[in-house]
Amino acid sequence: MTDTNPTLSKGLSRRHFLAGSAGAAAAALLAACGGSEIATTVATVVPTTVTGAATQAAPTVAAAVATVSSAATSAAPSVNAAVTTVSGAATTAAPTVAAAATTLTGAATVAAPTVNAAASTVSSAATRVGGATIELSFFYPTAASGPIVPIINGYVDDFNKKNTGIKVTPTYAGGYTDVYTKVQTTIDGGGTPPDTAVLLSTDLYALKDADYIVPFDEYLKDPAFIGDFYDAFMLNSKDSGKVYGIPFQRSTPVLYYNKDMFKEAGLNPDQPPKTWAEMVDMSKKLTKPDGSRWGVEIPSDGFPYWVFQGMAIGNGKNYVDDTGTKLFLNDPAVVQALQSWVDIGQKDKVGPNSIVIWATTPPDFTGGKTAMAWHTTGSLSNILQTAKFNVGVGFLPGLKQNGAPTGGGNFYLFKKTPKEKQAAAFEFIKYMSSPETQARWTVDSGYVAARKSAWDQTALKDYTAKNPQALVARDQLQFAQREFSTHSGPQVQKVFGDELQAALTLKKTPQQAMDDAQKNADNILKQFR
Amino acid sequence: MRRHSPLLPWLLVLPTAMGVALFTLYPMIATAYRSLFKQNQAVRIPRFVGLDNYANLAGDDVFREVLKNTAVFVAFTVPFSVILALLFAIFLNRKLRGIGIYRSAFFYPTVLPMVSAAAIWLFLYTPNFGLVNDATSALGLGRPNWLGTPNLVLPALIVMAIWKQTGYFMLFYLAGLQNLPTEVFEAAALDGASWWVQLRSITVPLLSGTTLFVTTIAAVNSIQMVDQIYVMTQGGPSNASNLLLYHIYETAFRFRNLGEANAATVILVLFLLVFTVTNFVVSDRRAQYSA
Numbered sequence: 055m056t057d058t059n060p061t062l063s064k065g066l067s068r069r070h071f072l073a074g075s076a077g078a079a080a081a082a083l084l085a086a087c088g089g090s091e092i093a094t095t096v097a098t099v100v101p102t103t104v105t106g107a108a109t110q111a112a113p114t115v116a117a118a119v120a121t122v123s124s125a126a127t128s129a130a131p132s133v134n135a136a137v138t139t140v141s142g143a144a145t146t147a148a149p150t151v152a153a154a155a156t157t158l159t160g161a162a163t164v165a166a167p168t169v170n171a172a173a174s175t176v177s178s179a180a181t182r183v184g185g186a187t188i189e190l191s192f193f194y195p196t197a198a199s200g201p202i203v204p205i206i207n208g209y210v211d212d213f214n215k216k217n218t219g220i221k222v223t224p225t226y227a228g229g230y231t232d233v234y235t236k237v238q239t240t241i242d243g244g245g246t247p248p249d250t251a252v253l254l255s256t257d258l259y260a261l262k263d264a265d266y267i268v269p270f271d272e273y274l275k276d277p278a279f280i281g282d283f284y285d286a287f288m289l290n291s292k293d294s295g296k297v298y299g300i301p302f303q304r305s306t307p308v309l310y311y312n313k314d315m316f317k318e319a320g321l322n323p324d325q326p327p328k329t330w331a332e333m334v335d336m337s338k339k340l341t342k343p344d345g346s347r348w349g350v351e352i353p354s355d356g357f358p359y360w361v362f363q364g365m366a367i368g369n370g371k372n373y374v375d376d377t378g379t380k381l382f383l384n385d386p387a388v389v390q391a392l393q394s395w396v397d398i399g400q401k402d403k404v405g406p407n408s409i410v411i412w413a414t415t416p417p418d419f420t421g422g423k424t425a426m427a428w429h430t431t432g433s434l435s436n437i438l439q440t441a442k443f444n445v446g447v448g449f450l451p452g453l454k455q456n457g458a459p460t461g462g463g464n465f466y467l468f469k470k471t472p473k474e475k476q477a478a479a480f481e482f483i484k485y486m487s488s489p490e491t492q493a494r495w496t497v498d499s500g501y502v503a504a505r506k507s508a509w510d511q512t513a514l515k516d517y518t519a520k521n522p523q524a525l526v527a528r529d530q531l532q533f534a535q536r537e538f539s540t541h542s543g544p545q546v547q548k549v550f551g552d553e554l555q556a557a558l559t560l561k562k563t564p565q566q567a568m569d570d571a572q573k574n575a576d577n578i579l580k581q582f583r
Numbered sequence: 584m585r586r587h588s589p590l591l592p593w594l595l596v597l598p599t600a601m602g603v604a605l606f607t608l609y610p611m612i613a614t615a616y617r618s619l620f621k622q623n624q625a626v627r628i629p630r631f632v633g634l635d636n637y638a639n640l641a642g643d644d645v646f647r648e649v650l651k652n653t654a655v656f657v658a659f660t661v662p663f664s665v666i667l668a669l670l671f672a673i674f675l676n677r678k679l680r681g682i683g684i685y686r687s688a689f690f691y692p693t694v695l696p697m698v699s700a701a702a703i704w705l706f707l708y709t710p711n712f713g714l715v716n717d718a719t720s721a722l723g724l725g726r727p728n729w730l731g732t733p734n735l736v737l738p739a740l741i742v743m744a745i746w747k748q749t750g751y752f753m754l755f756y757l758a759g760l761q762n763l764p765t766e767v768f769e770a771a772a773l774d775g776a777s778w779w780v781q782l783r784s785i786t787v788p789l790l791s792g793t794t795l796f797v798t799t800i801a802a803v804n805s806i807q808m809v810d811q812i813y814v815m816t817q818g819g820p821s822n823a824s825n826l827l828l829y830h831i832y833e834t835a836f837r838f839r840n841l842g843e844a845n846a847a848t849v850i851l852v853l854f855l856l857v858f859t860v861t862n863f864v865v866s867d868r869r870a871q872y873s874a
Binding site for chain 2: 231263264265345354355406408409410411421423541542545549552553555556559561582
């Protein structure tokens, strides 16, 4: 039929248009519901335990993400697809962002480790499956400035070349949160998690509550092994007497200062401020009135709850207990510490009066935009290499005393990983936390070698002779206290961090902010008491 | 002529209907159902709690702030990007030397993946080093920390969102403009109608069908924008840039509070549904569709 009736033609196209737009709107709606679908399907999959996926065949990382049990076939693909979009976005972003702030050489290249297929030596603990090489997947994050990715991949290469019958495939998986989210969605979606991963030491409660991890105790036959780690680093690695995390990428915040600027301002370049009051006084001399240079920058995005812990401990009060269920956020000493932090930008005017970005603090410091900066010791090597002036490092200046939290990541073992792979993963973890590797790690990155014996290694001794700054973080460990770690950790960190930022940007007074933080945190934590 | 079985039409729509049921209806119903259960890191096996999740959301300051931010974000992003898109389209709908270059320049932001765009804007907004700061300080406006100041962060994200999606909407308007009957404009010109009168009385009314489509897409789009928040602010400082979809993502995947995430999702779906239906009902009465 040829349609020549203009009215009908109009009606038709109008209907088409409506249908088309409605279709588009429905599609958009469906896409908008993506979040809901993820949430619901995850919920469907949670109770499904997958045994089929955990066979002896060593799946690669890609397979691990794709493998789904038959029970979860309908649900899991959408989970994976959705998650890949979100976290994929994050991974792409991280290097770009970092590249914008610092220089990141070859961060995106994940060197495929070559392995000798005819490996002859078989490690005693790592029994081979069917005579073949055991393949392990290993996820890790980065949170410090500098080329951490090639460094870690280099260690993995060296381990693979040792011919222990274990081949580890490293995957740089974004920031700490990204790695955590990947592990979580993989397990909840019924997939196979990586065989080991580095996650925040403070994720312990969350990982345990979700029943993702197993303790290391059955592999820890030698008490000297754990005893060699600094006690401060073990505080957040144990729960109810069991060891759940092996310290690897461990850090503590320190004070970086520009010795040349100190000299120029008439200050002694070998005397960093010892107390908060000294820091403020020196900052006043170092700040340029035209706004081109600050006295001190203390980062307040990302994880303000961590940076602030140094101030609270320095004022005599650590705000977390050792059960992960109680906080003391509106303790007078804590409120007072927060007031001092607010004053830096608002009253003393020696630092920015808005949120200071974690990632741009090192380039601000090396670029001469600030004379002092609080940052993780993990950024030390990068700062020493980038700065064109003499860099000094000091303890965090305290309001009353020295104090700092520990920080950084531990190795974890997952419950879903089959036993023989767990044993193999432990061999790898032992290598990564050995005194030799930890000594190299400190030299390469600035992270604090977590084992006492690492500091007797010649490589590290030579390095600290030349760069005594590297010793500051280790020596600060004697004042370090338990890091902020609670049940429902990410959520508690968020409600606390939100209130810290509210006080720093003058939305609330420190007292009001900390009262609210305490109330909100109690609401979450009371479920675990 | 042989009569078809009455089942045939049903069979023909069956594949589509199944797709819709499986990927649209089922998730929506399942979400609504699961929003009645409590499930989080403390309660791993879902427990029926009725409307508790909704009551919690109603009393949650963060959720209220998130709703407010989302409303502000949509209220500014949609009209500005739609109006700009129309103006760009009118400007580019003429015979100019190298018109293709101009058109692609305006369309370029749409082609960029959101994450790359966000990374670029993160750098532009960086305090001390960023281009935006260099510009403001050259104009004597100081060096505001765009993403680190509660009052500035949402406007900064709105500007970026407008930049990102205007080119896309411009494309629809360009197509619409090229389908407009030229004789109407000629007649108007003969009658001495000015450019402005022609725009107001002819162009805009004739394009109302396109506008209906574009505003609907724009609203849905701006509610769905989440990548740039992930990359640029993580909702901070202190939730000043936290939008609904990002909040749902955090509640579900970072905090593992699935009950509340489901409840918030139901609210998001209702919000979108009400907006879309209202937009169609209100605009449909007046909308003109070109044949």
